[in-house]
Amino acid sequence: DTGVSQNPRHKITKRGQNVTFRCDPISEHNRLYWYRQTLGQGPEFLTYFQNEAQLEKSRLLSDRFSAERPKGSFSTLEIQRTEQGDSAMYLCASSRRFAEQYFGPGTRLTVT
Amino acid sequence: TQLLEQSPQFLSIQEGENLTVYCNSSSVFSSLQWYRQEPGEGPVLLVTVVTGGEVKKLKRLTFQFGDARKDSSLHITAAQPGDTGLYLCAGPNRDDKIIFGKGTRLHILP
16 A cells, blocks of 8 residues: 555646646545645545546536546546646545545646 | 534644644534645545544544534644644535535644
8 A cells, every 4th residue: 555646746837738637546445536725725626536437526627627537547637728727736535435535645736 | 505614724832732623514424534734745534533422532632523413623632743734624515525624724833
């Protein structure tokens, strides 16, 4: 059990560019979650996978956001045409038991 | 809308003091989780409480779930600088999404 890993840890991009983040969950966990966290706030739910199926998607996730989890293992979160308002920490979590989530270190996105 | 409200927002105390932080809702939760988050890192799960009135201890940290399962508290005895961080409570809402409070930012002064 090596924990949840996320790459990259930091990403600086110019407005309008596309970015992709990767999350590798704990191997025996079938549930995977993406959250966004801004300064002074708790994590906000974005989307959730059970195995490879994307079961839930928040209204926060505009059409510019897409997430995949091919083969039910790692997951990617892509943001197209980034905007300054997308600057945040993007957190990935995995779980075996519902509600008890194990988080990765996050990817901090800065859009200039 | 189910919300989790945490208080206080900020707390700064001297090493060795005791403190309590709160997580409140007007809604019933099937369970609540407490996490600690350090700057630049993801939250780390501390505990899950499930049964109304349940008390769980983790070294100097004591977690309690309210009898009506609408609130929870975290009490720290003899706080140490290593306890510094953002304490988050979270729980599943009616749609089975996990919602988080905004957290209590705790700073322990040496």
